[in-house]
Amino acid sequence: MRIVTKINLALAAVVGVSALLNFAALQATVAPRFNQIEDETAQRNQDRALEAIQLQQGQVAASARDYAFWDDTFSFMHGENASYEVKNLNAESMKALNVNFYLALEPDGGVKIDKGFDFSAGEPAELKLTSEPRFPAGHPYLAEFPEAGSRTGLVNTKHGVVAVGYAPILDSERNGPRAGTLLFGKIIDLDLLRETTKVDFELRPFAGAVASNSMVHSDDAIEVTSTLMDVEGKPIADLVSKTSRSISSAGHQAVWAALALLLLAGGALIASLAVILRRIALKRIAGMREHLVQIKSTGTLHPLPADSRRDELSEMVTAFNDMAAQLEELREQLRRQDYQHGAADQAAEVLHNIRNAVSPIAAIISDLADETDARWRDNLDKALGELKNGRIDLERREKLNQFVSLSAAKLLEAERKRHSDVATLKGIVRHVDRILKDGEALSRAERIAEPIDLPRQLRAFASVAGRRPGVSIEFDIADDVCVLGHRIPLEQVWGNLLINAAEAIEATGRGEGTIRVRVVEAELNGAPAAEIQIADDGDGFPPDASERIFQKGFSTRRERSGGLGLHWCANAVGAMGGRLFAESDGPGRGATLRLVLPKARAGLRSAA
Structure with a gap:
């Protein structure tokens, strides 16, 4: 039997076994990875939809803070500023703020103003956020705020789910007493959010017994469900996103395509082996081998040089280069993820060091304030005033002189302590500056042009x-x-x-x-x-x-x-x-x- 025939038979056996092994390996490694990527994609789509709704809540809360901490609103709630409603609660103003509802509550929960507009049609249509004339004392709208800020949430209304932001009504300096609660609301525009996030999702009425998060797989899509809660902590709707299962389908197709390509290349190689061995096959294969050895030694997946001979080996070159391009794209994605994680870790470390460095500042400032407000300083001023008056008896003057001497010593001691505290503060500032410079130098040193x-x-x-x-x-x-x-x-x-x-x-x-x-x-x-x-x-x-x-x-x-x-x-x-x-x-x-x-x-x- 000729050696070419033996080689052809051996190659046929190798190709067959290799095809089976590659198919098994791809099914065991690549297909599950595609399914994992698909699940991660579905979860990211769900997260983007939830973040879009949270972003609307944050925007509404920002407007609520601006209006709640405003002298005009504060005076209006006290029965003054009669033109407030005409100037600020018209359709043009609320459209400019990108909100649909304005709700002002008295401190006892009574509704002072409930005004809203629907801008979806050509002309604004007036709406009401609630039909209740008063909210009970335990309602979240009437709860105390630990500090002058705002809160957000969702409300289910007959107009749909509304993102709300509310804040206590104070003056522009954020001082009280609290004159009530101001709330802005925006009807969640699902079409706009779908266009913005590029995610196919919907809000379904809550029908379960308890809130839940779930992921359900079907043949053509993955449904991820998250229950949304209202301002009182009650479930009001299920956010359901759908992600097409195109990734896993493409993964299975890629496995079969890889198997088919391997079989085709093997068959063509066997059919043309005699000519390849006699002419240029060995030389070209040797060149490919050298290229692979170089990849192994350098770790850089360079594409093979273009081959214009239009045979099986040139097809392998094209397939290899396509694979190299795909792997380069995946490596680029991993590099971006590594960069983001590294930046977050570095920022956390810098913030941690800064927090530790500035922790003594509050105590030092408190001591300085207490020393400044010390009562003995007022007494010293009074004593000096009396000494300037020459009409005091000698015994009183001696007592005052003794008090002034003692106070002077105490004043010098306080001044020395203040200088020490200021020096400590300067040291803290220099330490923070060194932390920041060190973090900046480290972040720049890690990047290579x-x-x-x-x-x-x-x-x-x-x-x-x-x-x-x-x-x-x-x-x-x-x-x-x-x-x-x-x-x-x-x-x-x-x-x-x-x-x-x-x-x-x-x-x-x-x-x-x-x-x-x-x-x-x-x-x-x-x-x-x-x-x-x-x-x-x-x-x-x-x-x-x-x-x-x-x-x-x-x-x-x-x-x-x-x-x-x-x-x-x-x-x-x-x-x-x-x-x-x-x-x-x-x-x-x-x-x-x-x-x-x-x-x-x-x-x-x-x-x-």
Whole structure:
């Protein structure tokens, strides 16, 4: 028997056994993993739906705090400010606040105002949140607040489930006595939340005996159920999300496809073995072997060089490269998760150290306050006043002089203690500063600059802003721009900048606008760089705010709070060795953000 025949028979046996083993291995490892990923996806979809409802509660609570801690509301509840209801409780005002209901309760639970509007139709229709004229004393709306804040919850009404936020009515300084309770409510818009979260879910009337969370699998979908509770802790509805079982189906198809591909490649290899052995098979197989050895030694899954000979081995090359691309995508996802977990852990450690460092401050400040308010200081002032009066007898003057001497000694001792306390406070501040600098140095030291395909990354994250109604994005970017940076933070920078631009357009009230993304050649520290310009025709900002706009806590719009996004972006870009600038010709004239990053060397671009 010829050796080629023996090799063909041996290969046939190997291919058959290998196919069976691979099929068994894939069924035992890959298929369960796809099912696990599918369950995790279903749970994430459920979590996004729950977070969307909680976000609406938080937005309503913020409005409730603003109105509850307001002198106008406080005086209105005391029978003053007769124009309050006309000015603040009309359809236009409540629509601007994005709420449907306004409820004001007297301190004894009586309903002073119950006003609402339905904005789903063309003209606002008046609504009532409750039919009760009074709430009982034990109701959560009338409960005491440990501090001046707000609470949130859900209420089941004939108009649907309503997200509510309520707070005690105090003056603008958050002082009492409490004049009642103010509540804002918003009817949960399921269609809007589905569009926002991209999750298929619904609210079903609660029909069970007790609240529960469950996950049910069917042939074509996974249903996850979570029971929602109202402000009194009673179940009012079940939130049910549906996730298609396309992932597990794709996993089973991939297993069979892998098996079929292996069998086809084996059969073709056996049929053409004689020609391959005589001509170029051994050389090409040796090249593949060297490539695999290199992968094993370096740990980097580089694709095989393109093979244009259109035979079985070239098909294997294509399949391998496709697999390498898929594995690279999975590795990228894992890297993002690792980055997020690492950042959270580092932040927790820094906060823990800071909390420990500043714990003595309260006691020191309390001691300083007690010393300042000491009664003997008032007595010292009175004694000095009497000594200035020459019409006191000698015995009284001697007693006063003795008291002043003792008080002077006590005053010196108090001053020494105050200097000691201030020195301690300075030490605490320096310690906190060292903690922060150490955390910043550590976070920067962990990141290594890598080549990034700029056009691909920009276009990928442009969808964040492009989904907003009326906002369009235009690109002017060459296809071969590659920069050096930190991939994960740079993705978050694009997200921040594009969303800020979209919100600036929406703030104009025009209903439409354009974001223009352009990349031009630049220079950074004497080296070639790329300047990315993100320009919008939104509401802009005063030119003198171009430096302060990157300060933590600074925001150009009063309705927004925080001011953390651009501050974080500037720090992240600086950690990459880049620069971030902001320009505007003034309010209403748009803005341009210019981000400068170093270019990657030609030898590194292939790894981007």
